[in-house]
Amino acid sequence: MRYVDEFRDPDLITKASDEIRRLANPSRHYRIMEVCGGHTHAIYRFGLKDILPENIELIHGPGCPVCVLPMGRIDDGLAIAKAPNRIFTAFGDMMRVPGAHGSPLEDKARGTDVRIVYSPADALEIARKNPEKEVMFFAIGFETTAPSTALTLMSAMSQGIDNFSVFCNHVTIVPAIRAILDSPDMRLDGFIGPGHVSTVIGCRPNQWIASVEGKPVVTSGFEPLDLLQSIVMLLRQLDAGEAKVENQYKRVVPWEGNRAALKVMAEVFELRPYFEWRGLGFISQSALRIREKYAAWDAERRYSVPETRVADPKSAQCGEVLKGVLKPAQCKLFGKECTPEHPIGALMVSSEGSCAAFYNYEYRKSQLTSISAMA
């Protein structure tokens, strides 16, 4: 498979990991945050931790759109969908995420018409084919998915499809990184910068991380070789005492981003004054809402929204894990009350969530290590 196999070549990967070992100063401990959930998933899936030296610690960042969504938003979305003649549509990632009263899939079993779509355009198509129903798309994601939601809203308007609306939960990545850097209990040496988000916003919005915070950033792809090469680039900067933004993912990410995508986002969305993030609390200007011009397709204006506020279970430490302060297995509920079959927090549901990735690919390995360490 082109563009995949080259980036999984065992020889090149061995070379990259040798280079990392050569560059890493053995007397130093490196803490590098991968911002994207997609990176977290790839790190576990490809077993990359096994081939990195022990003094390189990867901290999982907040870039998992499902994970940062407060529970109350799911309850709000499902409350709207419960009325007769409505269809709730969302990406597959959302389906098992629990609200306070259950997940979309549980509501489906109770009778709500819940459908998985692979793009918002599919949701619009469902609306076109079912004129007697009201179809709502539960939109999630960073700048990666926001442009396709924007385009779909523009199509809905131009085609006059009135039985369609969007419940907008789009968020922006930069304020979340800022919140993490402001967190006093966090010490980081550098960032593996977001890949997919940067295809839209480009590398420039991350420049302050290097210039103001003095941390190197390397925008990275998602294949094993991409991630290892990004770590090499970060180590070289750290070794040279530099802090700049570099682009490892040039085959996909233009430095300036995607102007067409930014334009449709600006046409449809504006910044919310503030938005609640799960685990991080309220962050100002960190999320998007639908502009007045598209109000007719905005589910939050169209329907009465209960505005449910649900506190996370006290014992769950999703926030600390999301910020990278705790490792997944350090949460009190991990692997006990909270498992992929019975997730308490979204981090255990989404394939990009660090708890799910750790549980699925690593957990029993680590149990074994701790047993043999005791013996």
Added chain:
Amino acid sequence: MRFKDTQIEMSHGAGGKASRKLVEGLFAPLLLTDAAQMLSDAARVEMGGTAIAFTTDSFVVRPLRFPGGSIGELAVNGTVNDLAVSGAKASAMVVTFILEEGLASTVLEAEVRAMSAALKRAGVSMVGGDTKVVERGKADGMYITTAGIGIPMRGVHVDARTVRPGDKILISGPFGDHGITILLARQDLDLEADLVSDTRSVLPMVEAIAAEAATGIRWMRDPTRGGVATALNELARDCGLAVELNEEEIPIHDAVRGACELLGLDPLHIANEGQFLAVVSAEYADAALNAVRMTDGGDEAQIIGQIREQPAGAVVVNTRYRGTRIVEMLVGDPLPRIC
């Protein structure tokens, strides 16, 4: 553990963890005569001093026809395969049709003809059946249930408890074709691939192993819903050992890999309808592999891993890059209604 879920969801039928909880927590304790009996693809019963294998399987696939097969063919092969991987040759079968009001007779006839052809190929007699019709909208055209009995193959003993460290894991060919074919056949995705379902009887391949390496066979399973990952996790749990796979040796068609990369699925979780897994003792591994490869349709068979002591109860993949990862059972339901 008692079954405590408050309602039935799609995941309870997906063959993964939820299905297992339903069976072990509700059906087995209340319905099975011997609840401690290990659950396998077919039961062994003694009748008048003769051992027979006995199994049943239902088919609710949508769409009814898909590239490479159809529900009728699946319904016969599924039961033949369940018996085969239990070490038995199917001999007789009964069938129940649940038909939806308004189903075109031509559609029904095509499926009955597909069943007839599959029965002939497998050398199985159909000896009875039942028909029910439900109102329009209550079934996707038709559901089919088959039940079959088979005669145990001489010298073949399938039992996870006989599996030992060092045993080899064999697969009859590339996996994931069926599940991905069905997903694409639904046309919910604008994806096309040159791919057909692997629906077929695995009996000839199992018979070939039985002829060449019967005493080496420890365990077999056809990795249908829940895929290879779920079948091997059940093995790991039942034998109390570790199942170790070598990524480099795992056979997967490029079209399946590509679709899985795009959709974020793991081919190890995708359903199959014409493959089987076998654990064979190390000294018989080559003979078993050759036997399958010499059988029609078995040329892509592979030894994909081995049994280890640790990590007990888990499935581990050695990646191409000297790393390892755990493979969990399927949780939830990636592809609804595929068999």
